Each structure stands twice: as structure tokens, then as C-alpha cells.
Amino acid sequence: MSCSGFTCSKNCLCAINLLYVMVSMLMIGIAAWGKWFGLVSSFQVVGGIIGVGVFLFFVALAGLTGAIKHHQVLLFFYMIILFLVFVVQFAVSSACLAINKEQQNQLLEVGWNNSQTTQRDVEKSLNCCGFSHVDVNGTCPAACFLSHTKCDTCAAKIQEHAGEVLRFVGGISLFFSFTEILGVWLTYRYRNQKDPRANPSAFL
Template identity: 70%
Template sequence: MVCGGFTCSKNCLCALNLLYTLVSLLLIGIAAWGIGFGLISSFRVVGVAVAVGIFLFLIALVGLIGAVKHHQVLLFFYMIILLLVFIVQFSVSCACLALNKDQQHQLLEVGWNNTKSAREDIERNLNCCGFRNFNSSETCSAACVKVNQCGTCESIIEEYSGMVLRFVGGIGLFFSFTEILGVWLTYRYRNQKDSRANPSAFL
């Protein structure tokens, strides 16, 4: 059957949802790997990664079941949810790509002040203490404390923050376009009839 027909739309939608399933499992796996190797001890960070992974997995499951069974209600809700996710993800991705140096600095400082457990992970992994300055009365989990030669984390984090924001923004932008493709495919697929089914069946 030519591409654009019922079978092609169904197969494309199934393939797209299998991709989302793999991405969701990858997110959950990375969070588990980070805990297992002691790279992440913040349950808030892990919780967010696992929650996003589970949410994406559930969306993909709804889309996959809807595509296989040509279920109109499931496909409708899948299309609406995917459209909302696209709007949010596209906005966040554009914001990540548009941030200038001053905005990045403010964002990093706010993040540093509001996440104590993640701060300990950063200090330990980057071998630095404090954001702008370090008070000797504060605790620091970096190895450099033992030799008293610790630098601040601000310069190290800012060195990589632009690259990380561009990477996150680019990946988010790419996946946002796959989501709008999914919305279009779902809309098209919902309005197609299976040529092998009863032609008088109501869709």
C-alpha cells in the first residue's frame, strides 16, 4: 500500500510511540544509573527524571494502544496531550537557546540556593566548594577540602552551562517537532478507514 494510506499511518504512529517508549525507559535508566554509581543523591532530581520518564511512557502506551486498535477516544486524548506537551517543550527549548550570560548566571545562582542535596553532588563531582565564595564553617563534600585548595563552583559551572543549555534546548526542539508530527499523524489516522474492515463501519 502506498505511503499515506491507513497501514502506513498506523505503522508510522506505532514507530513514533516505540521511540517515545525507548526514550522514557532511557530517562528512568539514567536516573537509576546515577543513583547506583553515587553520581546523584538528590531524590528531587531523581524523582523529576523518573516522573518525566513515567509520564512519557504512559503517553506512548496510550498512543500505541490507540494506533494498534484504531481506538478513536484514545487517539483523541493522545493527540490533545501531545499537543500540550509540544507547546510546553517548544517554549522551554526556545527559552534555553535564547538565554544570555547574565540570565544563565541568575538561573544558576537561584538553582544553587534552592537545591541543597544537588549542591553536594555538584561539589563532590566538580571538586569545588561554594558558588561565589566558600565559608569555612560550611560543610563541603569535595575532596579538595582535605588539602585546602578548593576553588568556587561558579566558574566551573558557567564554563559548561552554555553548552548544556544549547544541548538541552536542541534536543528539546528536535523532540518537539516529532511531537507535532505525532499530532498530525494521529489526526490523519483517526479520519482514515481500514480498507480491510467493513466499509460501512462507523469511525
């Protein structure tokens, strides 16, 4: 059977959704691993990653079930949700790739001020204190502060890699956004194809 046929569309949809299932499980596993080993102590960060992973898992499960059973309702809602995810993800990935250093610094400072737990995690892992200045009269879990040696600000250390991280995240996100629009197109085509094993006169 040619790749434009029913079976090929079904297999492609199943493959895409299996990929999404694996990605979602990986996200959940990495977040749980980071929390378990104390790499990330912020419940907001861990909860956010796990939440996105669970959402992606259920979307992929709906798509996989709809593809296997050729279920029209499931495929319709899957197609709509996947398109909305594509729009959001494409916008975020484009922003990550287009953001300049000044905007990076503003976003980093906003994120820094939102969570003291995240501040402590960053200070400890990067061995730095404070965002833009070091408060010698304050507290800091960094090794340099505890040993009374000179500490760099966290802004300086974060900005060393922020651009690379944003480009990497933006590129990966952009890649997956194109797989999502491919999934939308495949779902639309698959919904309008007749199952050769079904009753030829049945309405699809």
C-alpha cells in the same frame, strides 16, 4: 499501498511511539543508575526524571495502543496530550537556546539555593566549594577543601559548560518537539482514515 494510506499512517505512529517508549525507559534507567551508584543523591532530581519518564511511557503506550487498535478515544486524548507536551517543550527548548549568561547565572543560583543535597553533589563532582564565594569556615565535600588547597567557586566551573549544555538540551528538546507535532498530525490524519479491513459502512 502509498504512504498516504491507512497502513503507512499506522506504521509511522507505531514507530514514533516505540521511539518514545525507548526514550522513557532510557530516562528511567539513567536516573535509577545515577541514584544506585551515588552519582546523584537528590531525590527531587531523580524523582523528577523518573516522573517525566513514566509520564512519557504512558503517553507513548496510549498512542501505541490507539494506533494498533485504531481506537478513536485513545487517539483523541493522545493527540491532545501530545500537543500540550509539544507547546511546553517547544517553549522550554526555545528558552534554553535564547538564554543569555546573566540569566543563566540567575537560574543557576536559584537552583543552587533550592537544594543542599544538590550543592553537595556538585561540590563533590566538580571539586569546588560554594556558588559565588568559598566559605573557609564552613564545610565542603570537595577534595580540594579537604586537602586544604585552593578551591574554585562552583559558579565559575558550572558556567564553563552551562552554555554548551543548554544549547545541547535545547537542540535535542527542539528536535523531539517536532516529532511530537508530527505525531499530532499523523494521529489526526489516522483517526479520519477508514480501516480497509473493517466494515466500509462503519463510522470512524
